Amino acid sequence: MTTAATPAPAGRPVVGLDLGGTKIAAALLAADGTVLARHSRPTPAREGAAAVLDALAAAAAAVDPDRAAALLGIAAAGVIDPRSGMVTSSTDSLSGWAGTRLGAGLAGRTGYAVACDNDVRATAGPELAGLNASTGGHGSLLFAAIGTGVGGALAADGRMLHGSAGIAGHLGHVPSPEAAGLPCTCGSTGHLEVIASGPGIAAHYERLTGAPVDRLETVAARAAQGDSHAVAAITTGAAAAGHVLGGLANALGPDRVVVGGGVPRIGTLYEDALRAAFAAELMGPLRGLVPRPPLLGHDAAVLGAAALTTTLPLHHPGALR
Structure with missing residues (x-):
């Protein structure tokens, strides 16, 4: 089941995941963006989609062992359709990744409502938020x-x-x-x-x-x-x-x-x-427009991933049953 994004339950943190071809980064983030916990582990890139989803779920559990969060956002490699929660295309950096039901598969493994998007779009999200603040x-x-x-x-x-x-x-x-x-x-x-x-x-x-x-x-x-x-x-x-x-x-x-x-x-x-x-x-x-480096550092991807839960459709546990 998929629903429109809703704000995180009042005061509850959000899990952010960043999936790359070599590493999974996870963080538990407070409502104000403060990083409460971190975890990283290698991506089982050659072991298939199920193994990657299992590793993502394990990373989420590592940063939120007490189940303080209700929502999870994931920034993932590949072409991601956030509405369907599907990986619609992928290179061979992750074996068998194309066609994966990322949103539903991760929601079922973790029990969180999940928002998902491509890793670069998620990383760009905080940049856009800052830009919007200055442009109305x-x-x-x-x-x-x-x-x-x-x-x-x-x-x-x-x-x-x-x-x-x-x-x-x-x-x-x-x-x-x-x-x-x-x-x-x-x-x-x-x-x-x-x-x-x-x-x-x-x-x-x-x-x-x-x-x-x-x-x-x-x-x-x-x-x-x-x-x-x-x-x-x-x-x-x-x-x-x-x-x-x-x-x-x-x-x-x-x-x-x-x-x-x-x-x-x-x-x-x-x-x-x-x-x-x-x-x-x-x-x-x-003329006069100049390419600039990103405003945020190494936390940009997990911060952007967590922010997806406020802007994108949520995929809920039970959708694969």
């Missing part, structure tokens, strides 16, 4: 998360966009000229993710040099030492992201553009190339 509830936001993959979130006139099957905001699967002909994790070719993500930049360095490289940080270290191929790989990925975000900014007209994730943290070489490419795309009324 009419904020528009373009949020990108660039790390192992490229995800995103879009909000217009104060409302987060979900789109058909929950797919809105998947910025990594926008065509990118820099990625022309390269196979994407979604099964298509030429998408932004394969040139702008951390693995995408590392793979581009390998194509330029013919030599394998273990991870993005190695490429960044070589760029700092003057390796021209490393510089080219990083600036190509950054520029690809900047061009796409600039074009999307022209289409959406955002008040704020946020770029987060692990890749932008590699340094100013990346940041400067992204900002230059972004600025080159902007139409006149948007």
Whole structure:
């Protein structure tokens, strides 16, 4: 059973879960957002959807052993439809994840009413809330998360966009000229993710040099030492992201553009190339708009997950019976 979201019972905390391909983070949050308890555990990513749901339930139990909460919000990897509570699409980072009844399955395992959404949209939620507070509830936001993959979130006139099957905001699967002909994790070719993500930049360095490289940080270290191929790989990925975000900014007209994730943290070489490419795309009324880092730190995902319980449909225990 699914119902409209309702405020958490007066004074009761909420469980927030953040599901990634390698780690599950859990927190018990008071009504004012104070973190009362934390827990993390590895994601059983190769063991199937049931094992992942079991691990999520165990993480929730670890932060709320006394059953103080009644509601749970989860920010999950994959394409999530918050209305149906389904994982409508997923890459192979979580085996068998597509088609999972996330809302109902987690509600049945935990006994909480559950709200669910894509992890990047959930993380962007507190950013939108802050923006709405300064715009009278009419904020528009373009949020990108660039790390192992490229995800995103879009909000217009104060409302987060979900789109058909929950797919809105998947910025990594926008065509990118820099990625022309390269196979994407979604099964298509030429998408932004394969040139702008951390693995995408590392793979581009390998194509330029013919030599394998273990991870993005190695490429960044070589760029700092003057390796021209490393510089080219990083600036190509950054520029690809900047061009796409600039074009999307022209289409959406955002008040704020946020770029987060692990890749932008590699340094100013990346940041400067992204900002230059972004600025080159902007139409006149948007000139002066600059991509910014996220306002919140490592708690953004669990805080955003908990906040889902106030804005999205709730999936209740018993729906799978």
